[in-house]
Amino acid sequence: MTLTDMTSPERSSGGCASSWPPLQEAGSSPYMSSLCSPSGIPAVKRYGDRFIPNRSAMDMDMTHYLLTEPRKDKENAATPSPAREAYRRLLPKKLFNNHTRILAFQNRLPEPANNFLAELRADAASIQDKPAKQRRYIPQSPERMLDAPGLVDDYCLNLLDWGSANVLSIALGNTVYLWDASSGSTSELVTVDEDDGPVTSVSWAPDGRHIAIGLDSSAVQLWDSTSNRLRRMLQGVHESRVGSLAWNNNILTAGDMDGKIVNNDMRIRNHAVQTYHGHHQEVCGLTWSGSGKRLASGGNDSLLHIWDVSMASSAQSTGRTQWLHRLDDNLAAVKGLAWCPFQSNLLASGGGVGDRCIKFWNTHIGACLNSVDTGSQVCALL
Incomplete structure (x- = not known):
């Protein structure tokens, strides 16, 4: 009511x-x-x-x-x-507040004990007071200098490789030397005959024990570094010097001066299992992706090829050359190649003196994502 x-x-x-x-x-x-x-x-x-x-x-x-x-x-x-x-x-x-009004308005509310803005200002001041994070130190002088007499001055050859056992292999003329970074000791692995030399490429197997050696005579040798013994000789596959090598588990891929690329299965007698034809001049660089499903090859003909294992298998049966992508944006020979370890479709390539650029490629679609001019020829990438 x-x-x-x-x-x-x-x-x-x-x-x-x-x-x-x-x-x-x-x-x-x-x-x-x-x-x-x-x-x-x-x-x-x-x-x-x-x-x-x-x-x-x-x-x-x-x-x-x-x-x-x-x-x-x-x-x-x-x-x-x-x-x-x-x-x-x-x-x-x-x-x-000594007035008859129940509500009394003030100009400004008293600040609480834990003022959020004051805490933010204090945090910002403490961050500014902290010293700047030090950048990664890059040495300007080498830790060790090794004499390399007889190193062949040829852009297309690959005469250095660092193995998983922390041993560096280097080809000087007809001789391959091993330098153990842990102990600092140097040893001679092999000196090839004059008819076979000079050594044109070296590449460590994933086990860090065996090493493949490409020769000017078109042969490829497989050596055991622990016993200094020759394990296998690959002949009759190439007709010119083998200047580039790359491992994919038990598959050794070799590229020669004629532009031919051959996959060799080191576990079987008839080792030549696949052949890629796409380059018109010497193969300067070879590298497999982390998954082992794609191969990148760079040549002195300024071409960069991306090969897929499944497509190469079908091409072997049909007798036709099949590449996933042929990239011809380079202005000079392509030697330095490196796959991104955390993004499987990203590849970096380095060009010769006429190009001087590092290019980044999306290998899914064959597109160049970026190009950086280094001012000099790119000999190697990691």
Whole structure:
């Protein structure tokens, strides 16, 4: 029931109705006795229904009086305690700030104890105070210098290779030397005959023990570095010098001066299992992808080929050459080749003196992603 119902003409005409509210006998309820006078006129001012606040019925002066003046306890006339008096004095100050307004607006809120912005500023200041992270140190002088007399000055040859056993192989003329980086010792692996030399390429097998050697006589030799013994001789496959070699598990891939590339399975007698024809001049660089499914070859004819194992197998049966991509954006011989170890379709290639660029290729679509001019021919990439 609302206040409107209580003060409607139906209820107020003729005094207080006998049916609502149900009046009791005098003295039975102080509230009901003060609600209506004997003449039917309300004796006190009503401030509104307690369940439905009415702003127009609020009396701020009365509210302030009731909060600031001590209430007389009719039932107990004892002197109020000091705590009660202190509470009475503090209550209006905290609520009204010595004003009769209930809401008091201030220009600025007090900052909390843990100010978020202040913490951010402190963190930024501490970061600025920290010294800058040191960049990776790149030495400007070599750790060790090795004499290399008789090193053939030929861009298309591959005369250095570092094995997984931390041993460096280097071909000097007709001799292959091994330098152990752990102990610093140098040993001679083999010196080939004058008719077979000079050595035109070297490549360590994945086991770090066996090493393949390509010769000017078109032969390929497989040596055991621990016993200095010749394990196998590959002949009759190439007709010119073998200047590039690459391993794919048990498959040794060799590229010759005529542009022919042959996959040799070192586990079987008839080792030549696949042949790629695509280059018109000497093969300068060879490298297999990490998955072993694709081979990149660079030639002195400025061509870069991407070969797929499955396509090479089908080409072997049909007798036709099949490459996945033939990339002819290079302006000079392509020798330096390297596959990205964490992105299988990304390949980097380096060009000769007429190109001087490192190019990055997407081998899925055969597109050049970027080209960086180094100012000099690129001999190797890792």
